[in-house]
Amino acid sequence: MYPGVPHHRLPRLHAFLSEVPEYAEKGVVVAGHLVPASGRKLRNPTVIEVLGPEYGRRTGEVFVDDSVLEGWEVVEERILEQGEAERRKGAAAGET
Numbered sequence: 001m002y003p004g005v006p007h008h009r010l011p012r013l014h015a016f017l018s019e020v021p022e023y024a025e026k027g028v029v030v031a032g033h034l035v036p037a038s039g040r041k042l043r044n045p046t047v048i049e050v051l052g053p054e055y056g057r058r059t060g061e062v063f064v065d066d067s068v069l070e071g072w073e074v075v076e077e078r079i080l081e082q083g084e085a086e087r088r089k090g091a092a093a094g095e096t
Contacts (some may be wrong), residue, residue, distance in 0.1 A: 005013050017023040031044035069080065 002013060014029075017027065028050055029044050030047050030050055033047045036043055036046050036049075069083075
């Protein structure tokens with residue numbers, strides 16, 4: 001979200017952003033990138049888990065932004081088809 005912030009300043013940034021209602025309500029604190037800390041039963045999700053399809057299904061919030069593909073020749077039509085299917089599914093559910 002803020003790649004220019006040095007890692008040692010992330011706690012301060014998090015504290016600041018926690019004062020923003022939307023961040024406090026919808027922000028997800030992740031614990032690690034690839035592998036969760038071992039031996040913990042209750043833990044925050046990893047980055048990979050949050051970006052994966054299972055997390056979106058669990059929360060009911062799935063958003064696929066394929067606008068980054070606009071203007072590019074996409075060889076894999078399946079990518080665009082999946083994005084369109086997700087868009088239709090969201091529209092049917094009343095999402096914007």
